[in-house]
Amino acid sequence: MNILKILQMKGKEPIVVVTAYDYFSAKVCDRAGIDMILVGDSLGNVVLGYESTLNVEMEDMERHIMAVRRGAPNSFIIGDMPFMSYQISDEEGIKNAGRLMKAGANAVKVEGGERVSSLVRKLVDAGIPVMGHIGLTPQSVNQIGGYRVQGKGPDKERMMRSAKSLENAGIFSIVLELTVEETAKSITESLSIPTIGIGAGRYCDGQVLVWHDLLGINDGKVPKFVKKYANLNEEIETALLEYIKDVKSRTFPAENNIFKEE
Ligand code: KIV
Numbered sequence: 001m002n003i004l005k006i007l008q009m010k011g012k013e014p015i016v017v018v019t020a021y022d023y024f025s026a027k028v029c030d031r032a033g034i035d036m037i038l039v040g041d042s043l044g045n046v047v048l049g050y051e052s053t054l055n056v057e058m059e060d061m062e063r064h065i066m067a068v069r070r071g072a073p074n075s076f077i078i079g080d081m082p083f084m085s086y087q088i089s090d091e092e093g094i095k096n097a098g099r100l101m102k103a104g105a106n107a108v109k110v111e112g113g114e115r116v117s118s119l120v121r122k123l124v125d126a127g128i129p130v131m132g133h134i135g136l137t138p139q140s141v142n143q144i145g146g147y148r149v150q151g152k153g154p155d156k157e158r159m160m161r162s163a164k165s166l167e168n169a170g171i172f173s174i175v176l177e178l179t180v181e182e183t184a185k186s187i188t189e190s191l192s193i194p195t196i197g198i199g200a201g202r203y204c205d206g207q208v209l210v211w212h213d214l215l216g217i218n219d220g221k222v223p224k225f226v227k228k229y230a231n232l233n234e235e236i237e238t239a240l241l242e243y244i245k246d247v248k249s250r251t252f253p254a255e256n257n258i259f260k261e262e
Helices: 003-009 023-032 058-071 090-103 114-125 138-144 155-169 181-190 232-248
Strands: 015-019 036-039 077-080 107-109 130-135 173-177 195-198 206-209
Touching: 023 058, 036 058, 058 077, 058 090, 077 090, 090 107, 090 114, 114 130, 114 155, 130 155, 155 173, 155 181, 173 181, 181 195
Parallel strands: 015 036, 015 206, 036 077, 077 107, 107 130, 130 173, 173 195, 195 206
Antiparallel strands: none
16 A cells, blocks of 8 residues: 555545554554554553543654554554644654654654644655644644534535645645534545545545444443444453453363473
């Protein structure tokens, strides 16, 4: 996979993206034939247990991108630029994007509309492919006032302008998060690059889901836009309860789990 193939998929074949954060999940993504893997800063929530993505550091992103790259040496990997790694200056943004590329990413993702367009232009000039991210942008949750659906009423025009400005700056694709379907559809139709939706309805060029939501690893309720394809949290708990029972009852280790002198 490369950005040319991704661009060619628009209008022809839906693009499948999933987040992954470690070696083994990356290996499964690679085997399953996922089109692109996103090492999202959602790792702050689902791996590190933070309330939001704001606490994620560059070092967290680098470590997890390196693990995912080791598990999926041939996959197309996008690394999320964490909060405050690109907001201070374009120069810092370029330096930090370079760090994620050196860790093994094929592209980086930045949140925001027109305000990040100048950075996008500079990253693309430096040879770094960029994915945009508009709609609900979790790094701005305090400014947005919560995790609310975006693109309603007059907000549609603002989102369409943002998407166009990012496309003009050179992004190769864009995430539309938690956005009303009509707005996501209009943006998808107005761009020549693929849109990747998460809670943005049926008409995007591709879809992305968070690993833990898709596989039911989270113990809480998942948002309405998620489809759970497995219930691993329950399966893991059942397995652990069985393990506890076996150890407590001395059923494990059994004869076939032990070593004896020949
Ligand atoms: O961090 C992340 O996982 C993301 C997706 C929700 C698109 O940005």
